Amino acid sequence: MTASWLKLGRRHVWRPYCQHQTAPDPLPVVGARGCRLLLADGRSLVDGIASWWTAAHGYAHPHIATRVRAQLEQLPHVAFGGLAHEVGYTLAARLASLFPESLNRVFFVESGSVAVEVALKIALGAARGTARTDVVAFEGAYHGDTFATMALSDPVESMHAGFAARCSFPIHHFPISESDEAFAARFASVAPTTAACIIEPLLQGAGGMRLHEAQVLRRLRAACTKHGVSLIFDEVATGFFRTGPRFALDEAGVVPDVVVCGKALTGGTLPLAAVVASDGLFDSFLGSDPAMALQHGPTYMANPLACAAAHASLDLFDAGDFGARVSALQAKLKAGLAPLATRRGVREVRIKGGVGVVELESGAAPSSASLARRGVFLRPLRFADRDVVYLMPPLVIDDDDLGALLAALAAELTG
Ligand SMILES: Cc1ncc(COP(=O)(O)O)c(C=O)c1O
Known part of the structure; x- marks a missing residue:
């Protein structure tokens, strides 16, 4: 019935x-x-x-439920602009402590797709005033359902095929498996105009559940460093032990310039995602001109209920x-x-x-x-x-x- x-x-x-x-x-x-x-x-x-x-x-x-319930009684929501709350600030510090030292600045949003958008905004923003306008992504990728993230996803066989061509910035989709030499040459050919490179480390998720070796990430890190390109790891799927260690970057031993995480962050209770960026990228937005600030601020940014759920989820990860x-x-x-x-x-x-x-x-x-x-x-x-x-x-x-x-x-x- x-x-x-x-x-x-x-x-x-x-x-x-x-x-x-x-x-x-x-x-x-x-x-x-x-x-x-x-x-x-x-x-x-x-x-x-x-x-x-x-x-x-x-x-x-029950642990997540208890923390969310207590937060509900105390402060279910308040805007994050001009106001601060303990559960969000302590969560930012806690998340930063899970990543390598240079990854220190946490920006909260409500979904993985928007988090990837913010990561791009950060990387492209850091390159403003230069010739770097392009992004390198990978065949087989999936990064979300908003317009820029659709464009990053596989341009041929994904459900978002065709969006790369309609994106406002050029995107180069690389094959994920090729020889180190072929990769280096391909990367060098687009590097002068490239601001950012984004990859789902070790496991490409919804684009086909394909695996790749840590060497792919190591050579990517080396190429990005050599050519001054920001490296973004989209750990929305891989983060929080899904592929083994806490983050795929831990297994690979590679430190990107930005990490995006979400999904299991709240243990599946409330929508929350985080962009964790390097101090260097954060500093590139500093200046006396207010227009240099990162212009982003979702209404439900760092929603306290979601932050409480994330704390509880992290408690469980710590204990388990x-x-x-x-x-x-x-x-x-x-x-x-x-x-x-x-x-x-x-x-x-x-x-x-x-x-x-x-x-x-x-x-x-x-x-x-x-x-x-x-x-x-x-x-x-x-x-x-x-x-x-x-x-x-x-x-x-x-x-x-x-x-x-x-x-x-x-x-x-x-x-
Ligand atoms: C790697 C990756 N990035 C981004 C997203 C988008 O996240 P959301 O559905 O929270 O927008 C997903 C969702 O499956 C994902 O697996």
């Missing part, structure tokens, strides 16, 4: 990434606990993608030995998914930290509906030439729920 509120609202709600003419109804969720989504019809599904990778600690974590937890999860994902490599239609299985990927021939991925009938929620990505089933469950998932996810996928990929 369809929930009455779903019937009421479905003529009015415009859903994300949805072809309304053909899409089935979404699953009505009435609650979420731990790693499970509770549906209106009484079923509970294991959530294999943690609400787009935000719910790292599982849903309804997530490095070890995620390496155990990686081993279990590997054991469960590697045998699927020989199934019909499967092209490749890839594992990195708390991310398991099964890449298939186009049309070979099971639908979310049939996976839901097996008790799990997954949302395969579909491209023109391939399907990608990915598992990015809450990092705290237990063996039973993980087993249910793996079993459901294995049962769907027969042959």
Whole structure:
């Protein structure tokens, strides 16, 4: 039976990434606990993608709820312009302490896309008055759904294909895997006019869940330093232990000029993202002219409820030995998914930290509906030439729920 509120609202709600003419109804969720989504019809599904990778600690974590509730009583919101609040200022200091020393300045926004926009604004702003107007991005990238971030995303095969050509600044999309020599020559050819280079370190997420080696980041850092280009790491997906260490930059041993993080920052509770920039970039906005300031200030910037949720999420990350937890999860994902490599239609299985990927021939991925009938929620990505089933469950998932996810996928990929 369809929930009455779903019937009421479905003529009015415009859903994300949805072809309304053909899409089935979404699953009505009435609650979420731990790693499970509770549906209106009484079923509970294991959530294999943690609400787009935000719910790292599982849903309804009591510690996050307690801190948000206390903040709600004290100060749910106040504008960040001309006013300050403790929870935002202490969060900025806490976040800065998680990054290498030069990354010190934190700008809060409400989404990963806007955070990437702000990172670009910072890098392009720092280059104002020079010939540097361009940005280097990568094939296979996904950086969000706002106009500039769509333009940064893969120009050919992503859902945002074609936007790069319509962007107000030139974007050069590089292949991610090529020889060091080819990369160096390609970079040098655009460097004089390039202000910034942006990459999702180690794992390209929604653009296809592809992995690359740390060497890609090292040579990028070297090229950016050599040519005076600002390097931006978009860690919206990879941050907070998703690929193993706290940040992908920790594994790579590379320090960018700006890091963007979001998603698991609040443990999937409230929308918050952060841009963490170097002192050098911050200083480039200083001057006696007010017009030199970073001209950005979202209404809900550093929303205190979201900042409280972030503090609580960071408390849990601090207490939880997530490095070890995620390496155990990686081993279990590997054991469960590697045998699927020989199934019909499967092209490749890839594992990195708390991310398991099964890449298939186009049309070979099971639908979310049939996976839901097996008790799990997954949302395969579909491209023109391939399907990608990915598992990015809450990092705290237990063996039973993980087993249910793996079993459901294995049962769907027969042959
Ligand atoms: C790497 C990356 N950057 C940016 C974004 C955009 O974040 P948001 O959806 O919060 O705008 C995402 C979202 O999936 C992402 O994975």
